[in-house]
Amino acid sequence: QEQLVQSGAEVKKPGSSVKVSCKTSRDTFSNYAINWVRQAPGQGLEWMGGVFGTANYAQKFQGRVTMTADESTTTVYMELSSLTSEDTAVYYCAKVVTAMTPKGAGDVFDTWGQGTMVTVTS
Amino acid sequence: DIQMTQSPSSLSASVGDSVTITCRASQPIRNYVNWYQQKPGEAPKLVIFVASSLQNGVPSRFSGSGSGMDFTLTIRRLQPEDFATYYCQQSDSTPYTFGQGTKLEI
Numbered sequence: 001q002e003q004l005v006q007s008g009a010e011v012k013k014p015g016s017s018v019k020v021s022c023k024t025s026r027d028t029f030s031n032y033a034i035n036w037v038r039q040a041p042g043q044g045l046e047w048m049g050g051v052f053g054t055a056n057y058a059q060k061f062q063g064r065v066t067m068t069a070d071e072s073t074t075t076v077y078m079e080l081s082s083l084t085s086e087d088t089a090v091y092y093c094a095k096v097v098t099a100m101t102p103k104g105a106g107d108v109f110d111t112w113g114q115g116t117m118v119t120v121t122s
Numbered sequence: 123d124i125q126m127t128q129s130p131s132s133l134s135a136s137v138g139d140s141v142t143i144t145c146r147a148s149q150p151i152r153n154y155v156n157w158y159q160q161k162p163g164e165a166p167k168l169v170i171f172v173a174s175s176l177q178n179g180v181p182s183r184f185s186g187s188g189s190g191m192d193f194t195l196t197i198r199r200l201q202p203e204d205f206a207t208y209y210c211q212q213s214d215s216t217p218y219t220f221g222q223g224t225k226l227e228i
Contacts, residue, residue, distance in 0.1 A: 035218075045211070047216075058217040092165055099171050099172055103153040103174065103189075104154065104172055105172075106154045106171060106214075108168055108172075108213065109156070109158070109166070112165035112167070113165065114165060
């Protein structure tokens with residue numbers, strides 16, 4: 001069974017940066033986009049962006065987020081800078097598959113990492 | 123950005139009941155809605171994709187329907203393991219957006 005393995009929890013100070021990793025398989029790295037979704041405590045899911053060759057970011061995070069991929073280790077990274085307390089959340093990576101159905105071909109997040117808790121506190 | 127409005131935000135039900143959760147998009151999104159189940163402390167899990175296709179391994183008591191702007195997730199004969207939070211998500215265009223979630227409680 002495919003697994004995405006994320007790095008461990010982080011505690012950061014306001015104004016600093018955090019870099020979260022997502023280890024994938026060779027097949028996943030080569031063939032699928034990895035997207036990032038975050039979830040603040042007790043809140044819903046928020047899409048941040050994704051990377052497959054090039055990166056595509058939600059406008060909310062433009063200028064503050066960088067998503068990169070290292071082919072040698074088949075690991076995808078999400079770096080978020082200028083952290084504030086509002087960035088305290090669980091960050092998930094997810095593999096995006098284009099599902100072919102009679103109703104159309106749509107992107108789905110079919111495999112998720114276990115999540116990385118990022119706490120921003122002074 | 124496309125807004126996804128989910129209702130209800132919470133729902134109480136019993137084992138054996140059937141429930142329906144609805145999701146409305148702020149503009150037409152064809153059939154590009156996915157539904158995820160999330161249990162406390164866990165990552166979301168895909169349940170239904172492209173409005174009505176059942177993800178491998180998900181019981182057939184789950185079903186999805188709808189197109190355009192209005193979508194539903196129905197769970198028949200609720201089992202104890204179905205009590206969780208459910209999210210709809212549109213994948214018609216980026217930024218992909220989620221509904222605010224429906225917490226299904228006993």
